[in-house]
Amino acid sequence: MTAAPRPSPEECKVLPAGALRDRFAVVTGAGSGIGRAVTLRLVELGASVMGVGRRAERLAETAALAGHRFTYRALDIRHEPPDFLAELAELDLLVNNAGGQFIAPAAEISRRGFDAVLDLNLTAQAALLQAARPGLAARGGRVVNLSLSAPDRGIPGLVHSAAARAGIAALTRSLARQWPAIKLFCLAPGTVLTAGVGEELPPEELAGIVERTPLGRDTSLDEVAEWVAALGCGIADAVSGALIEVDGGSGLVAAAALAG
Numbered sequence: 001m002t003a004a005p006r007p008s009p010e011e012c013k014v015l016p017a018g019a020l021r022d023r024f025a026v027v028t029g030a031g032s033g034i035g036r037a038v039t040l041r042l043v044e045l046g047a048s049v050m051g052v053g054r055r056a057e058r059l060a061e062t063a064a065l066a067g068h069r070f071t072y073r074a075l076d077i078r079h080e081p082p083d084f085l086a087e088l089a090e091l092d093l094l095v096n097n098a099g100g101q102f103i104a105p106a107a108e109i110s111r112r113g114f115d116a117v118l119d120l121n122l123t124a125q126a127a128l129l130q131a132a133r134p135g136l137a138a139r140g141g142r143v144v145n146l147s148l149s150a151p152d153r154g155i156p157g158l159v160h161s162a163a164a165r166a167g168i169a170a171l172t173r174s175l176a177r178q179w180p181a182i183k184l185f186c187l188a189p190g191t192v193l194t195a196g197v198g199e200e201l202p203p204e205e206l207a208g209i210v211e212r213t214p215l216g217r218d219t220s221l222d223e224v225a226e227w228v229a230a231l232g233c234g235i236a237d238a239v240s241g242a243l244i245e246v247d248g249g250s251g252l253v254a255a256a257a258l259a260g
């Protein structure tokens with residue numbers, strides 16, 4: 001499906017061994033896709049990680065791959081209070097990765113449909129940030145909020161998600177000003193060929209989107225994982241509030257043209 005070559009997993013690993021030694025991270029959505037890849041890389045770099053997701057069996061699969069520095073909590077970030085974060089006295093990195101939406105024409109999205117997508121991708125994440133703030137501030141911690149590339153340029157079929165992702169970008173910038181002890185980033189991947197995105201879009205549509213991406217390829221899990229890890233390191237010390245698009249340039253293309 002990928003037309004243009006992309007770096008191999010080993011080429012993506014630019015951070016030195018031990019770069020995250022003694023750091024403690026929480027990754028939401030750690031039982032699949034991007035969240036699992038991020039978790040495995042953070043652990044490989046020396047961090048301890050607590051993973052969160054609804055399905056315990058998925059998290060247990062990640063645990064089997066990650067080893068003893070991974071623990072997990074099976075919970076729904078939309079429907080359960082974020083006490084597990086408020087209880088943490090110290091936290092180095094929060095990766096707000098759990099998210100998603102359904103694709104539907106704007107006119108067919110009900111009030112409950114909007115609420116569900118806004119809740120998952122914005123309101124629930126804001127609650128996690130509020131709960132994590134004391135622990136993060138105690139460590140000069142960082143936050144990486146996963147987003148979509150170019151939500152501000154309009155995404156037909158994803159208007160609810162685009163609104164939520166634009167919201168999380170604004171929230172990230174605003175909190176970066178209000179909470180100077182914490183560095184916050186938005187990381188916006190392009191198309192990452194996870195099982196999750198495969199459930200949203202049929203293979204031929206995904207192939208078309210990848211083909212029309214300026215770099216002619218998808219974004220790999222390893223690339224996203226390395227960017228998240230880098231934002232958790234000293235190299236990102238001078239950055240806060242930024243939206244970083246790791247998307248092969250897809251954000252430069254109008255979403256309608258990308259969709260074909």
Ligand SMILES: CCCCCCCCCCC/C=C/C(=O)SCCNC(=O)CCNC(=O)[C@H](O)C(C)(C)COP(=O)(O)OP(=O)(O)OC[C@H]1O[C@@H](n2cnc3c(N)ncnc32)[C@H](O)[C@@H]1OP(=O)(O)O
Nearest residue numbers: 100101102104110112113116117120156157196197255259
């Ligand atoms: C053609 C567009 C091309 C755009 C090109 C741009 C490039 C796109 C690249 C895409 C990149 C994105 C990748 C990813 O995000 S990967 C992650 C993939 N996984 C997911 O996204 C799944 C996440 N979804 C969910 O978890 C749930 O669907 C959600 C939380 C969003 C809702 O869950 P909930 O349990 O609350 O939902 P309910 O079933 O209770 O429904 C609530 C209301 O929502 C309405 N609904 C649900 N599905 C649909 C649908 N498909 N169409 C319309 N409405 C829907 C549902 O009817 C409920 O409302 P009502 O009670 O009023 O009926």
Ligand SMILES: NC(=O)C1=CN([C@@H]2O[C@H](COP(=O)(O)OP(=O)(O)OC[C@H]3O[C@@H](n4cnc5c(N)ncnc54)[C@H](OP(=O)(O)O)[C@@H]3O)[C@@H](O)[C@H]2O)C=CC1
Nearest residue numbers: 029032033034053054055076077098099100191192194196
């Ligand atoms: N793949 C792509 O092309 C792109 C993805 N993204 C974003 O990156 C993030 C990860 O995507 P990806 O890995 O592809 O998708 P997945 O669907 O694989 O990952 C979503 C994860 O979030 C968890 N999750 C979903 N809802 C909840 C909830 N209410 N409470 C707790 N956990 C929840 C899921 O686990 P469980 O179901 O067990 O709860 C799952 O592990 C998402 O925010 C997505 O929108 C952004 C741009 C492109």
